[in-house]
Amino acid sequence: MLKKRGIQVLFNCIKRNLHNDGLKVGILGIPFDKGQPRIGVGNGPRFIRDAGLIKRIQSIDKNMDIKDYGDVSYTVSKDVSEEVENMREYEHMASCCREVSKNVAKIINDGRICLSLGGDHSIGLGTVDGHIQAKSDNIAVLWIDAHADLNTNKTSATGNVHGMPMALLAKELSDYWPYLPGMDWQKPMISLRNIAYVGLRDVDVYERLVIDKLGITAFGIEDIEKYGIHSVINMALEKVDPYQNRSIHVSYDIDSLDALEAPSTGTAVRGGLTLREGIHLMEMVANTGRLGAIDLVEVNPSIGSASDVRNTVDAAIHIIMASLGHKRQGLRIKKIQEMPLQTFPPTRDLIN
Numbered sequence: 001m002l003k004k005r006g007i008q009v010l011f012n013c014i015k016r017n018l019h020n021d022g023l024k025v026g027i028l029g030i031p032f033d034k035g036q037p038r039i040g041v042g043n044g045p046r047f048i049r050d051a052g053l054i055k056r057i058q059s060i061d062k063n064m065d066i067k068d069y070g071d072v073s074y075t076v077s078k079d080v081s082e083e084v085e086n087m088r089e090y091e092h093m094a095s096c097c098r099e100v101s102k103n104v105a106k107i108i109n110d111g112r113i114c115l116s117l118g119g120d121h122s123i124g125l126g127t128v129d130g131h132i133q134a135k136s137d138n139i140a141v142l143w144i145d146a147h148a149d150l151n152t153n154k155t156s157a158t159g160n161v162h163g164m165p166m167a168l169l170a171k172e173l174s175d176y177w178p179y180l181p182g183m184d185w186q187k188p189m190i191s192l193r194n195i196a197y198v199g200l201r202d203v204d205v206y207e208r209l210v211i212d213k214l215g216i217t218a219f220g221i222e223d224i225e226k227y228g229i230h231s232v233i234n235m236a237l238e239k240v241d242p243y244q245n246r247s248i249h250v251s252y253d254i255d256s257l258d259a260l261e262a263p264s265t266g267t268a269v270r271g272g273l274t275l276r277e278g279i280h281l282m283e284m285v286a287n288t289g290r291l292g293a294i295d296l297v298e299v300n301p302s303i304g305s306a307s308d309v310r311n312t313v314d315a316a317i318h319i320i321m322a323s324l325g326h327k328r329q330g331l332r333i334k335k336i337q338e339m340p341l342q343t344f345p346p347t348r349d350l351i352n
């Protein structure tokens with residue numbers, strides 16, 4: 001068992017170093033705001049794009065192949081017209097996530113890392129489902145969040161569906177749901193074994209019960225305090241992807257960051273991740289070479305002052321850049337052909 005794992009890990013390490021060619025990225029906007037009551041979160045994709053997202057990603061590597069797939073649109077389909085108890089705007093969430101799932105699966109099948117811009121976190125149901133479809137189940141999820149988003153319609157105190165996507169995705173929780181009309185496309189197919197939380201600090205009573213009873217890997221802020229972000233991410237990856245062969249999905253709720261770093265979000269909580277920790281964890285995932293999809297959700301440009309919005313959007317872009325290979329230590333150039341700018345002879349001498 002141990003030996004098999006060792007060989008697999010070594011194999012993946014070699015593969016990673018052989019395939020070091022440019023990344024392919026697909027951007028998907030999901031301007032969905034009905035999973036929670038605050039208006040504005042639907043403008044997240046526009047604000048993140050308008051802050052120069054593509055240009056800044058391109059600055060990481062001019063050869064990176066970036067394609068913007070535009071925004072997801074949906075209409076409420078007839079088979080979802082029924083209401084479900086204590087799930088606000090259920091029919092919108094169900095209809096939107098069906099489209100999201102199809103789009104995400106397509107982008108991943110096009111050979112691209114899928115970057116989904118929310119929108120509120122209920123879209124995580126669609127993005128993770130799409131990733132599962134594209135990779136036939138072989139994925140691992142890091143849910144970076146102040147919240148567990150693990151309520152069912154029976155346990156939620158708010159009825160807001162952005163607090164429920166994890167419970168909808170988990171195989172082990174499928175019996176806790178009533179029949180959900182128009183959600184047959186969504187088979188809860190991820191096992192809780194392959195998901196880990198990082199950053200929790202505002203967890204509801206029932207969510208805590210489920211995490212403990214089912215042994216879900218969950219690192220709260222006090223664990224980050226205790227072990228440091230680097231060890232926490234190593235432990236999380238080890239748990240959800242022990243053979244290092246799964247496609248990794250990072251569902252990044254901007255409220256995982258401290259409310260001072262990312263104030264423009266609907267359910268901000270003090271005492272969260274620093275931007276440094278938030279970036280570092282993304283760099284670690286990028287270094288695995290197995291990042292398959294990222295969601296960046298819950299940026300709400302209607303909350304806070306203009307500078308709050310700027311800081312929040314900028315934090316989101318830093319996290320995205322880290323996920324796509326930006327190095328804070330600066331790029332290491334191996335060959336003269338890789339020099340981004342025309343240089344004069346003395347600099348050439350440093351390389352050769």
Ligand SMILES: NC(=[NH2+])NCCC[C@H](N)C(=O)O
Nearest residue numbers: 121147151158160162163267
């Ligand atoms: N994606 C989020 N920001 N979720 C916040 C959820 C808050 C609370 N647990 C609820 O169920 O309503």
Ligand SMILES: [Mn+2]
Nearest residue numbers: 121145149253
């Ligand atoms: Mn969330």
Ligand SMILES: [Mn+2]
Nearest residue numbers: 146147253255
């Ligand atoms: Mn949250």
